[in-house]
Amino acid sequence: MTKLYEPAQIGAIPVKNRIAMAPLTRNRSPHAVPNDLNVEYYRQRAGAGLIITEATPVSHQGQGYADVPGLYLPESLAGWKKVTDAVHEAGGRIVVQMWHVGRISHTSLQPDGGQPVAPSAITAKSKTFIYDESGAGQFVPTSEPRALELSEIPGIVEDYRKAARAAIDAGFDGVEVHAANGYLIDQFLRNGTNKRTDAYGGSIENRTRFLKEVLDAVTAEIGAERTGIRISPVTPANDASDSDPQPLFTRVVEILAGYDLAYVHVIEGATGGDRAFSQGAKAFDWAALRAAYQKAGGKAAWMVNNGYDKALAEKVVDNGEADLVAFGRPFIANPDLVERLKSGAPLNKPDQATFYGGGATGYTDYPVMENENA
Helix, strand or coil, rough: CCHHHHCCEEEEEEECCCCCCCCCCCCCCCEEEEEECHHHHHHHHCCCCCCEEEECCCCCCCCCCCCCCCCHHHHHHHHHHHHHHHHHCCCCCCCEECCCCCCCCHHHHHHHHHHEEECCCCCCEEEEEEECCCCCCCECCCCCCCECCHHHHHHHHHHHHHHHHHHHHHHCCCEEEEEECCCCCHHHHHHCCCCCCCCCCCCHHHHHHHHHHHHHHHHHHHHHHHHHEEEEECCCCCHCCCCHHHHHHHHHHHHCCCCCCEEEECCCCCCCCCCCCEEECCCCCCHHHHHHHHCCCCCCCEEECCCCCCCHHHHHCCCCCCCCEEHHHHHCCCCHHHHHHHHHCCCCCCCHHHHHCCCCCCCCCCCCCHCCCC
């Protein structure tokens, strides 16, 4: 039997298998509050070894898409408590992905209609999801951001700390710091989005400073053993780029090795696309990235993501190339994905038209095997 379906200990979190449900933005939490539909959605997927929730803003300023849940309102936390209780009752484990989108936002989503914030005032060639005056959902270009003042950065770090505490109080088993896919932490890391000339820009050491400050705050508040992190070294998602990602992310994982984290979640290639995609002059060396992490003393579980199927997932876990494998879109259409993979059963195909916004259709109505065979 492959190790993929065996239990493991991920920091302070025991998991019943090594399959994680990756974060999936679904835009079904109006006013940033998780509701009964969200409770059912996550409960259905409790067969995953670890559920990582959809990305969840740490503050109103951190929001970049309509109808995503938050971690900054009392009613949001009450809604999340219903979710975590349901997942735990179904035998699952769940962490929340903590999010600040930075420049990937729209003025209509920001406090008082203000500009989104970013390391530098560079508008992303990207889009975000909002509702128009008629209530119709649509993707629109992101708004022009403003560069953060030095004096504002400690307040955002504090937002992460408060959100981490709120998450644990709401019953989550831990948190995942979202440092991937061209959002705020990733914007600080990459030289394509960070043109600062102060202590947060220029050198790799300076560009990793914000990441370190966030991790210091979160791990001090809830413990490193309940903290994971997601990185995406070469993805072009949300207009993210770096001229030489290998040394940058080598340094990133060396920094991560200094914390006794629960896991490191790595998106290989272009998020949701080509696994072989790379940036810079050379192809990215994924084995070297993990080797650098281990050489620096890192012992957290290594979670891989992007384009994995049953055969590849089993192979990398059995070979020791990864400790966990995260699946995204397959979990949308297959609440019982773990059982389907384990038995070799066919997978339902997701309906892309229902990915963002809406109700139960394409969200909680996908069949599980026992119902299909009834």
